[in-house]
Amino acid sequence: MVPSGGPAAPLAGGLLGPEGLAVDGDRLLVVEEGADRVSAIDLASGAVTPVIDGLELGDRVVPAGVPHGNFNGVAANDGAIYVSEDGTNSVHEFKR
Numbered sequence: 001m002v003p004s005g006g007p008a009a010p011l012a013g014g015l016l017g018p019e020g021l022a023v024d025g026d027r028l029l030v031v032e033e034g035a036d037r038v039s040a041i042d043l044a045s046g047a048v049t050p051v052i053d054g055l056e057l058g059d060r061v062v063p064a065g066v067p068h069g070n071f072n073g074v075a076a077n078d079g080a081i082y083v084s085e086d087g088t089n090s091v092h093e094f095k096r
Helices: none
Strands: 017-026 029-032 037-042 048-052 070-074 080-085 089-096
Touching: 017 080, 029 070, 048 080
Parallel strands: 017 070
Antiparallel strands: 017 029, 029 037, 037 048, 070 080, 080 089
């Protein structure tokens, strides 16, 4: 079903393996698995800004499997951004 406002339009492009999403005020946080980072997308302009870089938190290859990303979820509150990681079955906290 398409919303009454018409078809959806892309908000931001050029992301590298976008996965988890979380609304954080007037921006949308997204885990870019292909870039090992969390980026913020400005909801008004679509501008993308990295906010956490260098998320080298685990191996991307499963034995006898294909390469895959480790990060798949993101959440935020006033004090921190949280990123889940499949590779270590953990959640990482990044203080603001």
